Every structure is written in structure tokens, then in C-alpha cells.
Amino acid sequence: MDRIKLIGFMCLLLFYACLDRNATTESNESKKSIIRPKWNNAEINSDLNLSTPEIIKKTGYPSETHVVTTKDGYILTLHRIPGENGSLPVLLVHGAFSTDIVWITLGKGKALAYLLADQGYDVWLGNLRGTTYSREHISLSTSEWKYWDFSFHEMGIYDVPAMITYITNMRSQPLHAYIGHSLGTSGFYIMATERPKIARKVKMMVSFGPGAFADHMRSPTRLILYLINEIEPILRLLFHDELIPQSAYNILKTLIGCNLNFYFAEVCANFLIFTPNGYDPEQLNLTHLPFIVSHLPAAVSVKTVVHYVQVIQSGKTRQYDYGPTKNLMIYKSVEPPEYNLSSITLPMAIYYSNNDLFADPIDVKRLYNLLPNVIDMYEVPRPSFNHAGFIWAKDAPKLLYERVLKIMKENYSSSIL
Numbered sequence: 001m002d003r004i005k006l007i008g009f010m011c012l013l014l015f016y017a018c019l020d021r022n023a024t025t026e027s028n029e030s031k032k033s034i035i036r037p038k039w040n041n042a043e044i045n046s047d048l049n050l051s052t053p054e055i056i057k058k059t060g061y062p063s064e065t066h067v068v069t070t071k072d073g074y075i076l077t078l079h080r081i082p083g084e085n086g087s088l089p090v091l092l093v094h095g096a097f098s099t100d101i102v103w104i105t106l107g108k109g110k111a112l113a114y115l116l117a118d119q120g121y122d123v124w125l126g127n128l129r130g131t132t133y134s135r136e137h138i139s140l141s142t143s144e145w146k147y148w149d150f151s152f153h154e155m156g157i158y159d160v161p162a163m164i165t166y167i168t169n170m171r172s173q174p175l176h177a178y179i180g181h182s183l184g185t186s187g188f189y190i191m192a193t194e195r196p197k198i199a200r201k202v203k204m205m206v207s208f209g210p211g212a213f214a215d216h217m218r219s220p221t222r223l224i225l226y227l228i229n230e231i232e233p234i235l236r237l238l239f240h241d242e243l244i245p246q247s248a249y250n251i252l253k254t255l256i257g258c259n260l261n262f263y264f265a266e267v268c269a270n271f272l273i274f275t276p277n278g279y280d281p282e283q284l285n286l287t288h289l290p291f292i293v294s295h296l297p298a299a300v301s302v303k304t305v306v307h308y309v310q311v312i313q314s315g316k317t318r319q320y321d322y323g324p325t326k327n328l329m330i331y332k333s334v335e336p337p338e339y340n341l342s343s344i345t346l347p348m349a350i351y352y353s354n355n356d357l358f359a360d361p362i363d364v365k366r367l368y369n370l371l372p373n374v375i376d377m378y379e380v381p382r383p384s385f386n387h388a389g390f391i392w393a394k395d396a397p398k399l400l401y402e403r404v405l406k407i408m409k410e411n412y413s414s415s416i417l
């Protein structure tokens with residue numbers, strides 16, 4: 001059985017590797033400025049096995065781990081870099097295939113979580129259901145398909161509300177800002193439309209590479225997502241609807257050399273980062289690659305992928321489509337209900353980029369036109385900035401975070417006036 005799983009999985013990824021068209025077409029110019037890894041960089045290597053809180057501590061910040069249980073029984077982990085008494089709480093939520101490790105990858109003085117802590121914020125890092133730090137449930141196990149019976153809808157109506165409620169109760173004050181990347185933004189939009197009472201506890205929201213509409217999504221990953229959509233029943237049978245069994249992934253990463261052999265770092269980077277997200281090799285510090293591949297990709301449910309394909313194909317941001325008959329039973333309508341984005345009244349700041357293959361500028365502008373209270377709408381001023389750039393670009397502090405920190409400060413001053 002394990003062998004069948006592995007073969008099935010390898011076929012998927014081989015198919016995916018064939019899509020890597022741009023890997024061989026880079027210009028001499030960009031080759032020069034690629035940051036070559038220091039092979040066997042001892043500092044990075046010693047972090048490979050460390051968890052988010054361990055790395056935070058090692059970087060010289062205090063760190064805490066908190067656990068929240070959602071209304072539907074999922075047990076989620078929040079990591080925290082606590083601020084002083086009276087500091088403003090902020091919550092950061094990662095995208096698909098990720099964990100909260102993405103907020104600290106760039107390291108001290110660069111990664112957003114540390115910059116926020118340096119500015120005196122009380123920094124909370126959320127981990128969505130199913131991912132590395134949030135795989136427990138009060139009664140279900142990750143080896144049951146029932147556990148994986150969720151998409152970003154459930155993240156939006158259960159995970160995000162549970163995190164926000166926990167933090168605001170503990171701090172007895174509103175959340176100053178929610179910062180989301182990709183899927184982490186989708187969860188927030190769904191929370192804000194379906195659980196507006198919770199949204200009132202949040203002062204502002206920052207979106208990186210927002211995930212609302214996706215019909216202009218350009219990533220070659222589209223094809224593999226469509227394939228997953230088609231073979232969902234097989235995946236349910238083989239993997240209990242967990243898209244990427246960690247064991248299969250680890251074997252594969254070893255095979256293409258991501259884990260063991262730094263020599264293949266660039267092949268690996270093309271495969272895992274540039275092909276899906278957009279090509280921008282100068283902005284990825286390859287020294288971080290062993291760290292990234294030792295922690296990611298994290299698990300995702302097949303239903304999340306299928307729901308995402310529905311968003312791409314329908315051009316609508318709406319609840320999961322079970323087909324007319326079951327829709328009628330669940331929603332009392334043949335079509336699934338749409339999320340009413342124009343009902344989100346809290347201040348929103350939106351950051352997007354030209355070469356983001358997931359959040360295409362056309363789709364982002366459509367979202368912008370629906371949201372009634374956008375306080376900042378900003379295209380990152382680098383044409384090749386990609387979907388992963390929001391978390392891993394070496395110049396993200398200058399190109400993006402400086403502006404975000406400024407907007408967060410301004411929104412604070414305006415809300416206390």
C-alpha cells in the first residue's frame with residue numbers, strides 16, 4: 001500500500017516537474033546576482049530540526065506556545081513573541097503548504113515577526129488546521145478522512161475566529177492587526193463575512209498576495225490542481241484526503257536532493273518555489289533553502305484544493321460546491337452562497353505584485369473594487385516580485401514591510417483620535 005501511495009505521488013510530481021519551463025531560460029544577468037548558498041552553512045544547518053519557538057528563542061526573543069480549540073474540535077497552536085504590558089497584539093497567518101515558520105525565515109532584523117517585535121508589538125503566529133503544529137483534534141486522528149473534511153471555509157469560520165477570540169480575551173483589547181498571506185487572507189475574508197461579530201474585534205487587516213478571486217491565476221500549478229480535483233475519490237481512498245502525506249514528501253525531497261545535497265539547491269528552488277509562485281531568483285537567498293525545505297511544504301486537505309479549483313473555475317468566491325442536489329440540502333439553494341466581500345467594513349491594506357502567479361493583479365483589483373474600506377492598495381515596486389516574495393524576498397523589508405509598519409502605526413493614531 002505504501003508503495004502504491006508513493007508511486008501515485010511521484011507521478012503527480014513528475015508531471016509537475018515537466019511544467020518547469022522557465023528554469024532553463026534565465027539570463028546571464030540574473031544568474032550573476034543569485035545569492036549562492038554557503039554549502040554546509042553551520043548556522044542554518046543547526047536550525048533544520050528546530051521548531052518555530054526554538055528558533056525564536058535562539059534568535060534572542062522570548063517565545064511562548066499557546067493552544068486553542070476550535071468549535072469543531074481542532075486543536076491549533078499559536079506561537080507568540082510576547083510584547084510588554086500594553087503592547088498592541090498582532091496576528092500573522094500563513095498561506096497554503098506553509099506554517100508560521102514563514103514569518104521568521106528571513107531572520108533577525110528582516111523577518112516580519114521580528115520587525116514587529118522590535119517595534120514593540122505583541123506578536124502572535126497562527127497555524128491553520130492540518131499543518132505541522134496544528135494536527136490534533138479532540139476526537140479525530142489525521143489518519144481518518146473525516147479529519148481532512150475541511151477547506152478554507154472551515155479555517156475562516158472556525159480557526160481564525162478561535163485565534164482572534166483567544167488573543168483578544170487574553171489581552172482584553174482588540175487585535176490591532178491581522179496580517180495574512182494567501183490562504184491566510186482567504187480565512188480572514190471568510191471570517192469577516194460569515195462571523196462579523198469577530199471581525200469587530202480587529203482594528204485592521206493586512207493582505208499579502210490576497211486569495212479571494214482566482215480566475216486569472218497563472219501558476220502552472222493550476223494543472224496539477226485540476227488533476228487533483230479530478231482524482232479526488234482516489235486521493236480519498238489512498239491518502240484519506242490529506243493531499244501530501246509528509247512521509248512521501250520527505251522521500252521525494254531527498255530524491256531531488258533538497259534535503260541532503262546542497263548541490264541541487266537551485267533545481268530544488270525551481271521545483272518548489274519558482275515554478276509555482278513566479279520566477280524571481282535574485283530575491284531568494286538560497287542559503288535559506290535547506291531551512292525552507294526542512295520545514296515545508298506542510299500538509300493541506302484535498303478539499304481545500306478542490307474548493308480552490310472551484311474558485312478558479314467559477315470566477316466566484318463562494319462556499320464549497322457539493323453539486324446541485326447536496327447544495328440544496330445544505331444551503332437550500334442549487335448554487336453555493338457567495339461570500340459578501342462588500343460587507344467587510346474594517347480598514348484593509350492590500351499588497352500585491354505583478355509576477356504573483358497565484359494572486360493576479362486583475363483578481364486583486366476586483367477584490368479592491370468590492371471592499372468598501374481599503375486604506376492602502378499597493379503594488380510591490382519590483383516587476384518580478386512573486387507570490388513567495390511577501391515572506392522570503394531578501395528585499396521584502398525595504399520593498400514591503402517598511403510601508404506596512406508605517407500604515408499600522410498610522411491606523412493606530414487615526415483610531416485613537
Ligand SMILES: *[C@@H]1O[C@H](CO)[C@@H](O)[C@H](O)[C@H]1NC(C)=O
Pocket residue numbers: 021022220278279
Ligand atoms: C518565463 O519567463 C518569461 C520571461 O521572464 C516570462 O515572460 C514568462 O511569463 C515566464 N513563464 C512562466 C511560465 O513562468
Ligand SMILES: *[C@@H]1O[C@H](CO)[C@@H](O)[C@H](O)[C@H]1NC(C)=O
Pocket residue numbers: 028
Ligand atoms: C551569456 O553567457 C554565455 C556563456 O557563459 C556567453 O557566451 C554569452 O555571451 C553571455 N551573454 C551575455 C548577453 O552576456
Ligand SMILES: *[C@@H]1O[C@H](CO)[C@@H](O)[C@H](O)[C@H]1NC(C)=O
Pocket residue numbers: 045046047048049
Ligand atoms: C535532524 O534530525 C535527524 C533525525 O532525527 C538527524 O538524523 C539529523 O542529523 C538532524 N540534523 C541536524 C542538523 O541536527
Ligand SMILES: *[C@@H]1O[C@H](CO)[C@@H](O)[C@H](O)[C@H]1NC(C)=O
Pocket residue numbers: 085
Ligand atoms: C505585566 O503584567 C503582569 C501581569 O499583570 C505583571 O506580573 C508584570 O509585572 C507586568 N510587567 C510590567 C513590566 O509592568
Ligand SMILES: *[C@@H]1O[C@H](CO)[C@@H](O)[C@H](O)[C@H]1NC(C)=O
Pocket residue numbers: 035044106107285287288394
Ligand atoms: C542570506 O542568508 C544568510 C543566512 O541568514 C545571511 O547571513 C546572508 O546575509 C543573506 N544574504 C543576503 C544577501 O541577504
Ligand SMILES: *[C@@H]1O[C@H](CO)[C@@H](O)[C@H](O)[C@H]1NC(C)=O
Pocket residue numbers: 340342343
Ligand atoms: C452585501 O453587503 C452589502 C453591505 O452590507 C449589502 O448592501 C448587500 O445587500 C449585501 N449583498 C448581499 C447579496 O447580501
